[in-house]
Amino acid sequence: MFALVDVNSMYVSCERSFNPRLKGVPVVALGNNDHCVIARSDEAKKLGIKMGAARFQIQDLIDQHNVQLCSSNFALYGDMSARFQSLMYNFVEDVEPYSIDEVFLKVDGSYDTLYPSYQGLGESIRNTVMQWLRLPVCIGFAPTKTLAKVANRIAKKNPELEGICVLTNQAEVDTALEQFEIEDLWGVGYRYAKWLKNNGITNARQLRNAEIEWIRKKMTVQGVRLVYELRGYPARLLEDNPLPKRTISVAPSFGKLIPDLTNITDALTTHLARCCEKLRKQNSIARHLTIYLHTNRNRKTPGRPDLASKQYSASRTVKLPFHSNNLIDFLPYGISALQSIYQFGYPYQKVGIILNDIVPEDNRQAGVFADAPTPEQLELGHVIDGLNRRFGRDAVYVASQRKDREWEMVQGHLSQRYTTNWNELLVAY
DNA sequence: TCTGGGGTCCTAGGACCC
DNA sequence: TCTGGGGTCCTAGGACCC
Numbered sequence: 001m002f003a004l005v006d007v008n009s010m011y012v013s014c015e016r017s018f019n020p021r022l023k024g025v026p027v028v029a030l031g032n033n034d035h036c037v038i039a040r041s042d043e044a045k046k047l048g049i050k051m052g053a054a055r056f057q058i059q060d061l062i063d064q065h066n067v068q069l070c071s072s073n074f075a076l077y078g079d080m081s082a083r084f085q086s087l088m089y090n091f092v093e094d095v096e097p098y099s100i101d102e103v104f105l106k107v108d109g110s111y112d113t114l115y116p117s118y119q120g121l122g123e124s125i126r127n128t129v130m131q132w133l134r135l136p137v138c139i140g141f142a143p144t145k146t147l148a149k150v151a152n153r154i155a156k157k158n159p160e161l162e163g164i165c166v167l168t169n170q171a172e173v174d175t176a177l178e179q180f181e182i183e184d185l186w187g188v189g190y191r192y193a194k195w196l197k198n199n200g201i202t203n204a205r206q207l208r209n210a211e212i213e214w215i216r217k218k219m220t221v222q223g224v225r226l227v228y229e230l231r232g233y234p235a236r237l238l239e240d241n242p243l244p245k246r247t248i249s250v251a252p253s254f255g256k257l258i259p260d261l262t263n264i265t266d267a268l269t270t271h272l273a274r275c276c277e278k279l280r281k282q283n284s285i286a287r288h289l290t291i292y293l294h295t296n297r298n299r300k301t302p303g304r305p306d307l308a309s310k311q312y313s314a315s316r317t318v319k320l321p322f323h324s325n326n327l328i329d330f331l332p333y334g335i336s337a338l339q340s341i342y343q344f345g346y347p348y349q350k351v352g353i354i355l356n357d358i359v360p361e362d363n364r365q366a367g368v369f370a371d372a373p374t375p376e377q378l379e380l381g382h383v384i385d386g387l388n389r390r391f392g393r394d395a396v397y398v399a400s401q402r403k404d405r406e407w408e409m410v411q412g413h414l415s416q417r418y419t420t421n422w423n424e425l426l427v428a429y
Numbered sequence: 430t431c432t433g434g435g436g437t438c439c440t441a442g443g444a445c446c447c
Numbered sequence: 448t449c450t451g452g453g454g455t456c457c458t459a460g461g462a463c464c465c
Contacts, residue, residue, distance in 0.1 A: 010465095030433090031432090031433035031434075032433050032434070033431090033433085035431065035432060035433075036431095036432055036433050037432095037433095038433065038434090052432075052433080053432080054431065054432040055431070055432085056430075056431045056432085057431090057432080059431095072433085072434095098464090098465085099436095099464075099465045100465070101465080102465080186463095186464080187462095187463065187464085188463085189462065189463050189464080190462095190463095191461085191462070191463090192462075192463085219462085220438090220439055220440070220462085221438095221439070221440095222438070222439070222462085222463080245435095245436075245437095246436090246437080247435085247436065247437080248435090248436090249434080249435060249436075250434090250435085251433095251434065251435080252433085252434070253433075253434090296431095296432090297432090298431085298432050299430085299431085299432095317458095352434095434465105435464105435465090436463105436464075436465085437462100437463075437464070438461105438462085438463080438464100439460105439461085439462080439463100440459100440460090440461085440462105441458100441459090441460090442457105442458090442459095443456105443457085443458090444455100444456085444457085444458105445454100445455080445456080445457100446453100446454075446455075446456100447452105447453090447454085
């Protein structure tokens with residue numbers, strides 16, 4: 001049996017955990033630059049605020065119902081997530097952190113003596129997370145991960161279940177799948193849902209009974225796994241030993257549209273420094289660097305059809321002569337890639353970075369035409385990370401970075417980093 | 430006026446190897 | 448005249464996830 005434990009409205013719940021005034025009232029968390037809704041409390045959902053809505057579209061609702069706004073505070077959410085995940089080891093040995101607000105657990109018979117029923121185990125997890133972290137969770141139990149996802153969603157949609165849904169026998173599974181919309185299934189996105197519906201498959205039970213080879217042709221082996229999982233045969237195992245990331249990307253939008261190369265280069269430098277930090281955090285090095293640049297696709301500038309109202313986007317990938325996690329190694333390649341795609345005259349919204357070809361740090365090989373880094377060079381990055389952890393982000397940065405940061409994002413409703421910044425914690429209490 | 434950010438997996442096809 | 452069989456590696460593109 002698997003369980004899926006999921007924090008309800010994660011970001012909003014984290015904010016509420018430290019700010020009781022947000023309880024019982026509509027709250028939304030906003031994405032970068034406070035533009036876009038990325039989490040909603042139940043009260044906000046009832047007002048009809050949709051996921052992903054732009055703030056200007058719901059400004060009337062915000063004013064009428066005094067909806068509380070929170071800028072996204074990932075220092076807080078990430079730390080609460082780590083606490084939530086580590087708490088799960090108090091109950092079971094096999095834990096797979098799946099996303100910032102979800103964990104899969106393997107719940108086998110060995111826990112029978114401690115928790116005589118899945119229901120009892122679920123209640124115990126729910127109560128403990130609430131007591132220790134003040135976060136509300138829902139839990140679904142079932143024989144496969146996909147069915148546990150189904151059970152979790154049922155727990156969430158039916159308040160009378162009080163956050164717990166157990167699917168064990170076939171009759172329960174049949175009923176659940178019959179009522180489960182195809183597009184809500186884990187692994188069925190917009191396009192597959194459309195195709196399945198066109199072929200007469202509208203609920204999960206119909207998909208479970210579908211012909212395997214026909215599914216494979218359209219939905220590849222992943223679709224096949226999904227059907228097996230619905231039939232109760234595990235095709236996705238618990239991955240409790242997460243591999244390092246194979247792609248690392250940093251691409252926040254600017255706080256306003258930026259036309260000039262100087263400011264964009266400055267942003268690129270800062271983003272690249274973040275990428276290297278992420279690499280070092282998982283003890284990796286990378287060799288492939290993609291830089292992309294684009295204007296705001298949603299902007300419909302009325303009036304003069306001159307350059308400033310047209311769209312532009314471009315990208316360039318470069319391969320370094322060796323793997324690295326050091327900003328100084330990446331920077332010249334990043335800057336020349338940027339210069340090769342930059343075109344004068346457009347108002348840009350974002351410069352983004354993607355790193356690929358990522359390998360463990362101790363797999364480092366000297367390039368044929370480049371010297372291997374010295375031990376001091378290898379250590380430098382980790383030393384900078386240590387200083388920035390201790391004295392605050394950007395305590396140490398490269399000299400070419402500017403201090404004014406004209407491009408930086410806007411966050412007008414940011415809460416404190418309650419759990420990770422001791423000074424702020426003292427102020428808060 | 431204003432619309433997020435960061436990932437994974439799979440497949441096909443091209444270039445190359447012996 | 449007749450031109451095999453079995454691989455690897457890389458990339459782009461498409462689908463999905465939270």
